[in-house]
Structure formats: structure tokens, C-alpha cells
Amino acid sequence: MTSNERWLIVGLGNPGPWFAGTRHNVGFSVVGHLAERAGARFRMRGPRCRLAEIGVADRSVLLAKPLWTINQSGPPVAGLMRSHAVPATRLLVVQDDLDFPFGVVRLKRAGGPGGHNGVRSVSDAVGTHDYLRLRFGVGRPVKGQKIGRFVLGRFTTTEAEQFPDLLERCVTAVDNLIEHGLDKAQTALHTR
Structure with a gap:
């Protein structure tokens, strides 16, 4: 692995067992699946995050789960970027998104937070x-349901059945991004 090509992939989520499996913790699920597939284990790295390291296409990839609440994810991410000399061009943040129906996965560079406070914290x-x-x-809540309750809720039975295949799709997208670049990864992901 070439250390000068190191990537940082941050899954957004809330720490603790109560939040595991919720819509807002999709980021944790994706980076967890990346680690599991590579046989890597997350370890503590100070009070701010759990880290695992894997290799993708001969590049070193740090996987991170910030241990502050999702809305305060930014400081741990900035700290990791500094301590591991990872530029913003090789930072990938994995997030849940209310603007897409359940299971739609998209890769993009830049842009505003779109109402996601975790993304806003990282950008700041x-x-x-x-x-x-x-x-x-993750879709939108039904009329009358509060967004906070929805994103902190669990997937429906049907969604939970589809989730493992969607995790595989995310892992493939990450592999393609690191190995082939954004344009090719987007084409492969978005034309499926």
C-alpha cells in the first residue's frame, strides 16, 4: 500500500447500541461492512473515533466511526485528516439522505449539506x-411523522431484507471510486 495515497472514509452515525441499525447510522453500517469484508477490526483511537485500516487497489484506507453524536462529527474528522495527512480530495463521507428514496445510492463531490447536520459539521x-x-x-417520513423520529427509527421489514445487498452495492462503489476515480465510479453506480 502506498501511504501517500491514503484515503479516509468516514461513516456518519451515532455511537452506542441504541442507535445501531437506525436509518441515521447507515454510514456506520457501510464502513463496518467495508471492514468486515477485509477482515479488519475497529479499534479505539483516542476519545474521538474508532478506526480500522484496509487496503483497496494498493492504497491505504482508514475507516472511521466518530464517537461524538452525528451532529458533531466534524471535529473528529478534521483531527483525523490532520494527523494522517489526508487531503479533502481523498475524504469520503458516507451519510443517510432523506432526498432519495430508500436504497438509492449516489456518489458526488462537493455541495451543501442539504439539511444534514452531520455533513454541515464536517464541512465547517x-x-x-x-x-x-x-x-x-432512506426516503422521507410519512406525513405527520417528525424527521428526527424517522431517521432514528429502524428500517421496515422489507427495507431490512434489501439492506445487505445495498451494503454490497456501496462497497463496490467505494472500490470503484478509489481504484478508477469519481467519474467511472459514478457511471457504474448511477447507470445500474
């Missing part, structure tokens, strides 16, 4: 919006 802390994002659609 790293001082730019110009990083990569993997957006996992």
Missing part, C-alpha cells in the same frame, strides 16, 4: 465542502 470543521460523499437514500 474541515473548512470546505469540496470532499466526496456517498449518499444512501
Whole structure:
């Protein structure tokens, strides 16, 4: 692995067992699946995050789960970027997204937070919006249901059955991004 090509992939989520499996923790699920597939284990790295390291296409990839609440994810991410010399061009943030129906997965570079406070925190802390994002659609709540309750809720039975295949799709997208670049990864992901 070439250390000068190191990537940082951050899954957004809330720490603790109560939040596991919720829509808002899709980011944790994706980076967890990346680690599991590679046989890597997350370890503590100070009080701010859990880290695992894997290799993708001969590049070193740090996987991170910030241990602050999702809305305060930025400072741990900025700290990791500094301590591991990862530029914003090789930062990928994995997030849940209310703007897409359940299961739609999109890769993009830059852009505003779109109402996602975790993304806003990351952008504020790293001082730019110009990083990569993997957006996992979780859909919208039914009329009258509060957004907070919805994103902190669990998937429906049907969604939970589809989730493992969608995790594989996310992992493939990450592999393609790191190995072939954004344009080719987007084409492969978005034309499926």
C-alpha cells in the first residue's frame, strides 16, 4: 500500500447500541461492512473515533466511526485528516439522505449539506465542502411523522431484507471510486 495515497472514509452515525441499525447510522453500517469484508477490526483511537485500516487497489484506507453524536462529527474528522495527512480530495463521507428514496445510492463531490447536520459539521470543521460523499437514500417520513423520529427509527421489514445487498452495492462503489476515480465510479453506480 502506498501511504501517500491514503484515503479516509468516514461513516456518519451515532455511537452506542441504541442507535445501531437506525436509518441515521447507515454510514456506520457501510464502513463496518467495508471492514468486515477485509477482515479488519475497529479499534479505539483516542476519545474521538474508532478506526480500522484496509487496503483497496494498493492504497491505504482508514475507516472511521466518530464517537461524538452525528451532529458533531466534524471535529473528529478534521483531527483525523490532520494527523494522517489526508487531503479533502481523498475524504469520503458516507451519510443517510432523506432526498432519495430508500436504497438509492449516489456518489458526488462537493455541495451543501442539504439539511444534514452531520455533513454541515464536517464541512465547517474541515473548512470546505469540496470532499466526496456517498449518499444512501432512506426516503422521507410519512406525513405527520417528525424527521428526527424517522431517521432514528429502524428500517421496515422489507427495507431490512434489501439492506445487505445495498451494503454490497456501496462497497463496490467505494472500490470503484478509489481504484478508477469519481467519474467511472459514478457511471457504474448511477447507470445500474
